[in-house]
Amino acid sequence: MPETMNVKLKVKRFDPADSGGKTWWQEYEVDIHPDSTVLDSLIHVREQDDGTLALRCACRASICGSCGMKVNGNAKLVCKTRVVDVAPNGEQLTIEPMGNQHVVRDLVVSLDTFFSQIKRVEPFLKPSYVPEQGEYTASNESMENLLTAMNCIMCGCCVSDCTVLEVDANFIGPAALAKAWRFTEDPRDSQRNERLKSLNDEDGGMWDCTRCMKCVEVCPKGVAPMDRIMELREAAIEAGNTNTSGYRHTESFYKSVKKNGRLDETRLAIDSAGWTNIPRLLDLAPIGIAAMRKGKLPPLIPHKSEDHTRVKELYESVEGESK
Amino acid sequence: MYEHDVLIIGGGLAGLRAAVEVTRAGADVAVISKVHPVRSHSNAAQGGINAPLTDRGDDWEGHAYDTIKGSDFLADQDAVEIMSSEAGEAVLELERMGVIFSRGEDGKLGTRAFGGQKVARTFFVGAITGSAILHVLFEQSLKLGLNVYEEWFVTKLIIEDGACRGVVAIDLKTGDVHTIKAKAVIMAAGGAGRVFEPSTNALICTGDGLSLAYQAGVPLMDMEMIQYHPTTLARTGILMSEAARGEGAYLLNSEGERFMEKTAPDYMELASRDVVSRAEQTEIDEGRGIDGNVLLDLRHLGREFIEQRLGYLQEVSIEFLGIDMAKQPVPIQPGMHYIMGGIKTDVDGATIVPGLYAAGECANVSVHGANRLGANSLLDTVVFGRRAATHALEYIKNVGAHSEAEEDIASEKARLQALLDRQKGERVATIRNDMARGMTKGIGVFRDQASMEGALENLANVKSRLSGFSIENKGKVFNTDLMFGLELQFMVDCAEAVVAGALTRKESRGAHFRTDITERDDENWLKHTLVYKDETQEHGNRVETSDVTITQWEPVKRVY
Numbered sequence A: 001m002p003e004t005m006n007v008k009l010k011v012k013r014f015d016p017a018d019s020g021g022k023t024w025w026q027e028y029e030v031d032i033h034p035d036s037t038v039l040d041s042l043i044h045v046r047e048q049d050d051g052t053l054a055l056r057c058a059c060r061a062s063i064c065g066s067c068g069m070k071v072n073g074n075a076k077l078v079c080k081t082r083v084v085d086v087a088p089n090g091e092q093l094t095i096e097p098m099g100n101q102h103v104v105r106d107l108v109v110s111l112d113t114f115f116s117q118i119k120r121v122e123p124f125l126k127p128s129y130v131p132e133q134g135e136y137t138a139s140n141e142s143m144e145n146l147l148t149a150m151n152c153i154m155c156g157c158c159v160s161d162c163t164v165l166e167v168d169a170n171f172i173g174p175a176a177l178a179k180a181w182r183f184t185e186d187p188r189d190s191q192r193n194e195r196l197k198s199l200n201d202e203d204g205g206m207w208d209c210t211r212c213m214k215c216v217e218v219c220p221k222g223v224a225p226m227d228r229i230m231e232l233r234e235a236a237i238e239a240g241n242t243n244t245s246g247y248r249h250t251e252s253f254y255k256s257v258k259k260n261g262r263l264d265e266t267r268l269a270i271d272s273a274g275w276t277n278i279p280r281l282l283d284l285a286p287i288g289i290a291a292m293r294k295g296k297l298p299p300l301i302p303h304k305s306e307d308h309t310r311v312k313e314l315y316e317s318v319e320g321e322s323k
Numbered sequence B: 001m002y003e004h005d006v007l008i009i010g011g012g013l014a015g016l017r018a019a020v021e022v023t024r025a026g027a028d029v030a031v032i033s034k035v036h037p038v039r040s041h042s043n044a045a046q047g048g049i050n051a052p053l054t055d056r057g058d059d060w061e062g063h064a065y066d067t068i069k070g071s072d073f074l075a076d077q078d079a080v081e082i083m084s085s086e087a088g089e090a091v092l093e094l095e096r097m098g099v100i101f102s103r104g105e106d107g108k109l110g111t112r113a114f115g116g117q118k119v120a121r122t123f124f125v126g127a128i129t130g131s132a133i134l135h136v137l138f139e140q141s142l143k144l145g146l147n148v149y150e151e152w153f154v155t156k157l158i159i160e161d162g163a164c165r166g167v168v169a170i171d172l173k174t175g176d177v178h179t180i181k182a183k184a185v186i187m188a189a190g191g192a193g194r195v196f197e198p199s200t201n202a203l204i205c206t207g208d209g210l211s212l213a214y215q216a217g218v219p220l221m222d223m224e225m226i227q228y229h230p231t232t233l234a235r236t237g238i239l240m241s242e243a244a245r246g247e248g249a250y251l252l253n254s255e256g257e258r259f260m261e262k263t264a265p266d267y268m269e270l271a272s273r274d275v276v277s278r279a280e281q282t283e284i285d286e287g288r289g290i291d292g293n294v295l296l297d298l299r300h301l302g303r304e305f306i307e308q309r310l311g312y313l314q315e316v317s318i319e320f321l322g323i324d325m326a327k328q329p330v331p332i333q334p335g336m337h338y339i340m341g342g343i344k345t346d347v348d349g350a351t352i353v354p355g356l357y358a359a360g361e362c363a364n365v366s367v368h369g370a371n372r373l374g375a376n377s378l379l380d381t382v383v384f385g386r387r388a389a390t391h392a393l394e395y396i397k398n399v400g401a402h403s404e405a406e407e408d409i410a411s412e413k414a415r416l417q418a419l420l421d422r423q424k425g426e427r428v429a430t431i432r433n434d435m436a437r438g439m440t441k442g443i444g445v446f447r448d449q450a451s452m453e454g455a456l457e458n459l460a461n462v463k464s465r466l467s468g469f470s471i472e473n474k475g476k477v478f479n480t481d482l483m484f485g486l487e488l489q490f491m492v493d494c495a496e497a498v499v500a501g502a503l504t505r506k507e508s509r510g511a512h513f514r515t516d517i518t519e520r521d522d523e524n525w526l527k528h529t530l531v532y533k534d535e536t537q538e539h540g541n542r543v544e545t546s547d548v549t550i551t552q553w554e555p556v557k558r559v560y
Helices: A038-049 A112-120 A140-150 A157-161 A163-167 A174-184 A192-201 A214-218 A225-238 A245-260 A265-273 A278-293 A308-322 B013-024 B060-070 B077-097 B129-143 B208-215 B273-285 B303-309 B311-321 B377-396 B407-421 B428-442 B449-468 B480-504
Strands: A005-015 A022-032 A068-071 A074-077 A093-096 A103-105 B002-009 B029-033 B147-150 B152-160 B163-171 B176-187 B226-233 B250-252 B294-297 B330-339 B342-344 B356-358 B527-533 B541-547
Touching (some): A022 A038, A112 A174, A192 A225, A245 A265, A265 A278, B002 B013, B002 B163, B002 B377, B013 B377, B060 B077, B152 B176, B152 B480, B163 B407, B176 B208, B176 B407, B208 B342, B208 B356, B273 B294, B303 B311, B311 B330, B356 B377, B449 B480
Parallel strands (some): A005 A093, B002 B029
Antiparallel strands (some): A068 A074, A068 A093, B226 B330, B250 B294
8 A cells, every 4th residue: 555645635725804704615635544534634734734624523433423514515524534435535625614504714613503403492491300329220322322412522524414404494404303302202201292382383393304315314413313303293293293294294105105106296296285275276286387387397196006906906015014 | 690609611521410419409510511511521432430349349449459559659659549448339220220230140231351350340331331321421411410511622711810710702603702700610631642643542531620620730740651552553543442351251462472471471451551551562563463563362352252242343443454353353552542642630629729620631649550450440430539529519618709800811812712713824733743652652652761752842843833723614603723822732742741750750650661671669759649730841831740649559560
């Protein structure tokens, strides 16, 4: 193995003091140990080439969550990203600050977005009683189950790449929902139903996730926030929280595919809004008219898929298994 | 200008535990930290937290004695008695706050074995115990609405009429300099690992708190006691928790021998850290290492067990070295890890400066003496973080209103501006690396008069260059370049105290192992070293000594 490796970096810079807050790209090249991480390269730049480059980092061991940033367009914890894995043939790496968060300077983003989302889920144990002596009794399995979410180091990678937050800043976000799950699943917490109800009812709550999987893909600690969100939804429905467009959307989707073997999009839109929800239905009308003009309006009476009986059999087989 | 009853510097375990205590008492408290609290280095504690729980057949005296023996009898026994007897309640309280400790079949907290102790009394969360506790204390801080100055960097303590009355700090996000007045200040700013290179410590562990207190006239105690952790990952220096050995891992040399049999036949891999690190270094020095490492072997524990109980270690081993621990042993070496020495405090966290308290790694109570037991550092933070808060609350009852004096901020602004105004000079990182490598070389696992004098000489060279470095970034917003320059000055203070303490102690004890004086000398050296800042002296300091407090355990020969 050669003594050193040449790393080429293209870093997005931002200086708020520069007139109007200028953004620009800057290229660097460093020669470092072949096993080095992207963070090692950036530290090398900062220490040897350009002291003005700002980034956060602390532990270098993927436990403090400081060094989230975008590498070639995807959020990563750069201390655990080896250069050879992202640039196997010495390609130039594009480094940018995380997305969906205000940039303070260069690769440093404001922590306000992330932590205001976390605070919305009241992220602390709310027990019904506190033992006067000793600890709460709980099974080891129930505690180990929570480790998935406790592995979260609050690096913000999931928030950075969340496609919902990109268009809706009010979404509570993947990290906060995973944190909420950590409490709804904790046998010591007494507010499970209240938490579920609030996350179910809240504008920007659990139903706003579009299941794009991006947070699962970029999470460096295996928290898989989207999976936690899906578990929250199931728990919320089980607890009887069904008066939401999210639940109606799920149910309509389920029923129309079961019945017709394909999705009835017109009905899905109306079901999700709710048949008596006149204001929401009026909101939908212009979308329907625009779609009709372009010839994109789905048929009002759905066609059945040729194989719809086989789809139904699949449903029955799966439901039979889960019973 | 900002004002609080109590200001806590540092948002790690000691700082947040203290903050919870002050908040509960209804006093006005704030935490100030150069990083967001969840970025603190308490995160990096992996293996667990010790507590002798009496309802499980353990007794606090057993833990106290193991701690004192581990300390090579340098710990103050009154302080250890307090820590051990308060340990159980401190850990149970963390559980009641929400920490998801691993449990046994009965649904009660479970334990694992740890070094230097025959009783398994280490409570844990996988291999992320520090992180799991830190995040829960952070949750509590949100619940209590704790005021945190996030990413503010303290540059100076305000001392008025001999008492600590606040700080001067830079808000890194704006670059503005402010004073924060306080009736009492609790220093919980963490360790100084970056004084050495390599180190398991985060890049933020630059001894800021130790230096600030030292500058204010408080002695730093037993600074020569530097812990080299026996298992740090080859090349990267990343910590591999003692939990691996606690759960049964072997240490092997190049000949496949469990070499601990030679030095610690009874405790084997679970001897005290200083003992294991020396044994490893001896293997490496005598040619039975592998490229400067020995091997940590977990294969016999099985994949399922490794992934369940030591998941983070497996993650790190695969991510950084590409080694699957279930299939292959991992190359490891001793690495600088912890500083037993620190700001001298009494058992209530009080320093000799009224209104200034200290807790956690930056403090020296002293409970770790010449060698800290694994899983005692987390315990130290919560027990003494709470005690410092309790005592500070008492102290502020008799403190008058905040003063109006503003001279501190003017002089600090001028000092910082002068740093920024320096034209083309040496890079901070170059000087820092020279300092840190010189420290590792001179004050290593093994040391002698010549190596320590080498460190002193190197440090003199480093100090002479401090007036010549320049800050490339002249901007205000998030100017980490300026912060690194200030941190270097803090680190040099710490290095100075380490070297002074080391040259003073004419014996081998715990982590201070001199190859030229290999024996412990209780007759002359059952003493603490106290380094005071003193510019009238040749090396900028003077060293005094004080007796170790012995309550019920007379020093005996330390055998594992």
